[in-house]
Amino acid sequence: MLDKFKDECGVFGIFGHPEAANLTYLGLYALQHRGQESAGIATADGEKVRVSRAMGHVAEAFDERALESLPGHIAIGHTRYSTAGESRLQNAQPILIDCAHGQIAIAHNGNLVNARELRDRLVRDGSIFQTSSDTEVVLHLYARSREHTVEDALIESISQISGAFSFALMTKDRLIAARDPHGFRPLALGRLGDAYIVCSETCALDLIGATYLRDVEPGELLIIGDGGLRSLHAFPRGPLAHCIFEHVYFARPDSYVFGKSVNEVRTELGRILARESPAEADVICPIPDSGVCGATGYSDASGIPMEMGLIRNHYVGRTFIQPQQAIRHFSVKIKLNPVRSVLEGKRVVLIDDSIVRGTTSRKIVTMVRAAGAKEVHMRIACPPTISPCFYGVDTPNKSELIAATHSTEEIREFIEADSLAYLSLEGLLQSVAPESGSYCTSCYTGKYPVAIPRDERAYLQLALKAVE
Ligand code: SF4
Helix, strand or coil, X not given: CCXXXXXXXXXXXXXXXXXXXXXXXXXXXXXXXXXXXXXXXXXXXXXXXXXXXXXXXXXXXXXXXXXXXXXCCEEEEEEECCCCCCCCHHHCCCEEEEECCEEEEEXXXXXXXXXXXXXXXXXXXXXXXCCCCCCHHHHHHHHXXXXXXXXXXXXXXXXXXXXEEEEEEECCCCEEEEECCCCCCCCEEEEXXXXXXXXXXXXXXXXXXXXXXXXXXXXXXXXXXXXXXEEECCCCCCCCCEEHHHHHHHCCCCCEECCEEHHHHHHHHHHHHHHHCCCCCCEEEECCCCCHHHHHHHHHHHCCCECCCEEECCCCCCHHHCCCHHHHHHHHHHHEEECHHHHCCCEEEEEECCCCCCHHXXXXXXXXXXXXXXXXXXXXXXXXXCCCCCCCCECCCHHHCHHHHCCHHHHHXXXXXXXXXXXXXXHHHHCCCCCHHHEECHHHHCCCCCCCCHHHHHHHHHHHHHCC
């Protein structure tokens, strides 16, 4: 398995289209990179909410019959990588409940940092949980609310949670979107004819031919029904903390997130890296696919030509069924193959977007040398990753992050490169200027914008361990 942080989740919602389920299926297809463990779609026809969920990729999870069993003009969908809660069907989303306020389904991208605390309290008060997912906490809070309207019950329940959330929710006759006051995870609003759409990334709008209108704002609750769209600034806006890793790695380069083109930011990271850490070399090679934009920028700023010195096999199955270390090494070889004609006799700069444990980088450097490279220089288009994420991204324990315990020189020795340099934190922030102050950079600094309760850290790390 390539040594990367794991993607989180993708959410999609649509109101006012006769083919809501089919379009949600396509939207999830575009968001597949954000989660590959399970997929689900819920639809409503004004009378009833129905849901279908399955393990696996969107294409495996749904066939024509499954989509036909989901009638209605409203739908939400979810692709999941489990960041909190084990990987099993019960934890797949959307989660649908029926309570005093009627049916409600929820799809969540992010991670709640006070879920355990709330869950313990709810269990003490008699709640019975069906899943180990943090998202279910919101539904319990909602079901217990004594407010009289769906809207007020939602505001009351969401006001109690803390952390990262971009929600797509639906009742039998409404689509609702909510984003946490810090705006950790992206959530875009679009339009297709008379239909409204919310989705994690704009690439999902592109696929179905919809137009991007704007982002759902941090702290905003959007309610879309037969009367149109209503926006409530229901939750006091906190200091903004957009996840910078969306730009570095997670989001697709053809998306716009936090109002910026991912491709442009990622390419700029490469340009800044080239200025900060130049290398005497003959060729720039990206580690595909994540290093491609950074390598384009590095090549652009350095004037050194870029070539594909490593080719990725896109048809390799999901490798989490190969958990042993010995096989993991094999999976690097099966995913990437060096191109001898590009590398032989050359001084090569390899560009990647991150080093997590360092084991994959070491394999790649060895592979490139074995293919005849004279020198191998590694350049990383982000700062050293030194701290885990608690806001919806699956990261290893701090002790497993090589940069948390090793200096850059020690990492260079470990991966056996001739030189190694990372982008500086200032360089990273420069790429998103002038909004640099609106970003979360905790995994590079260890400073967390939303406090994480002490036992919550242990709980979250335990939950992540369970799915490794
Ligand atoms: S800690 Fe890192 S991955 Fe997590 S939200 Fe902050 S920037 Fe993103």
